[in-house]
Amino acid sequence: MKEPVFEVFARKSRGEPLRHIGFINAETGDLARVYAWKTYDEQNWEEMCVVPRAAILPVDPEESQFVTLLGRDGEQALVHSRGAGSYGGGELAVKEGR
Amino acid sequence: MNAAATEARVEKAAELPEDAREALKALLLALADSKRVLGLRYSDRMLGAPTLEAGIAASSMAQDEWGHARLTYALLGDFGEEPKALEHERPAAEYRSHPALDAAFGSWADTIAAGLLVDTALAVQYSALVDSRYVPAHNRVQKMLDEERFHFQYAAGWARRMAAVPEVRAELADSLRRYLPQALLWLGDDDAAGTRRLVEEGLVCAGPSALRDRFLARVAPVLAETGLAGEIGLSPTGGYDGALDRSGWDEATRRAGGSLDEGTAARARGDKNRALLLD
Numbered sequence: 490m491k492e493p494v495f496e497v498f499a500r501k502s503r504g505e506p507l508r509h510i511g512f513i514n515a516e517t518g519d520l521a522r523v524y525a526w527k528t529y530d531e532q533n534w535e536e537m538c539v540v541p542r543a544a545i546l547p548v549d550p551e552e553s554q555f556v557t558l559l560g561r562d563g564e565q566a567l568v569h570s571r572g573a574g575s576y577g578g579g580e581l582a583v584k585e586g587r
Numbered sequence: 588m589n590a591a592a593t594e595a596r597v598e599k600a601a602e603l604p605e606d607a608r609e610a611l612k613a614l615l616l617a618l619a620d621s622k623r624v625l626g627l628r629y630s631d632r633m634l635g636a637p638t639l640e641a642g643i644a645a646s647s648m649a650q651d652e653w654g655h656a657r658l659t660y661a662l663l664g665d666f667g668e669e670p671k672a673l674e675h676e677r678p679a680a681e682y683r684s685h686p687a688l689d690a691a692f693g694s695w696a697d698t699i700a701a702g703l704l705v706d707t708a709l710a711v712q713y714s715a716l717v718d719s720r721y722v723p724a725h726n727r728v729q730k731m732l733d734e735e736r737f738h739f740q741y742a743a744g745w746a747r748r749m750a751a752v753p754e755v756r757a758e759l760a761d762s763l764r765r766y767l768p769q770a771l772l773w774l775g776d777d778d779a780a781g782t783r784r785l786v787e788e789g790l791v792c793a794g795p796s797a798l799r800d801r802f803l804a805r806v807a808p809v810l811a812e813t814g815l816a817g818e819i820g821l822s823p824t825g826g827y828d829g830a831l832d833r834s835g836w837d838e839a840t841r842r843a844g845g846s847l848d849e850g851t852a853a854r855a856r857g858d859k860n861r862a863l864l865l866d
């Protein structure tokens with residue numbers, strides 16, 4: 490079983506924008522939250538969020554690092570409810586992940 | 588809330604009646620020792636967890652537990668104890684850690700079952716101190732409970748995942764079945780003298796039965812999701828159908844005998860690096 494990728498975003502203070510700080514692999518959103526909090530704990534974050542990589546819609550797919558390796562069959566099912574439409578990296582050429 | 592519990596908050600343990608003070612001291616020592624040993628058990632999973640992320644989280648939880656242990660040992664300074672001696676100088680037989688933690692986790696299923704049941708039992712017992720009128724405990728507990736939310740999510744997430752994997756489902760059920768009665772029993776006996784005094788004095792805000800209900804309200808929905816609830820003795824309403832055997836159970840040690848082994852106690856004390864310990 491392949492674990493989906495979740496991108497991790499955080500901010501140090503309330504007024505600061507969320508910034509991308511890394512990623513983790515996790516089977517579910519619940520475990521993704523725990524792993525993100527426990528892995529990226531070098532700062533006293535005001536807020537941290539995890540986003541399934543497949544939920545990120547790159548404006549320019551050719552330049553984006555957020556291209557899913559699993560494609561639409563894997564991560565689309567995780568992220569989108571049935572009938573919600575297709576978006577994300579599934580239809581894109583798969584790039585080499587990190 | 589009874590009359591005593593509405594009295595003014597207490598800043599120093601010396602202000603408490605002796606029997607209540609001794610009961611609170613015993614509770615804090617049981618909590619601190621349990622946290623210390625649980626941290627050791629989690630640390631054994633820093634490497635060799637199913638995924639890298641799971642190992643990193645186990646490492647972080649081990650650190651959390653040792654932090655909680657240290658905070659709790661420090662509270663005992665107000666009870667005439669020397670926290671450093673409690674941490675570094677006691678033989679295994681004097682440890683009051685949760686008996687379910689006497690044996691190392693034999694498998695990943697044990698780790699997850701103990702995380703879900705034993706760690707949650709400890710958190711529920713700490714939660715009874717949130718509104719304690721003993722101010723030093725009240726002041727320290729909330730941060731620990733905030734961290735424990737992640738421990739619960741971790742164990743719950745893994746329990747759901749393991750229950751869905753046929754190869755490990757039965758092993759998880761075995762581990763859960765073994766830890767559940769121990770977790771429930773450890774929360775205590777409503778009729779025990781010291782426990783009654785803790786409630787009467789407003790030093791804990793809930794007695795053992797209420798804490799067992801709180802514990803089950805937390806873990807039963809997860810166990811129901813795994814589909815293993817009935818197998819491990821939970822009723823459809825989330826109650827525990829099994830009997831809790833209190834024979835020989837001692838309220839001060841929260842044990843019915845047995846003790847931590849000397850090897851684990853040596854790790855808990857930090858014997859190997861004793862020469863480097865600074866005052």
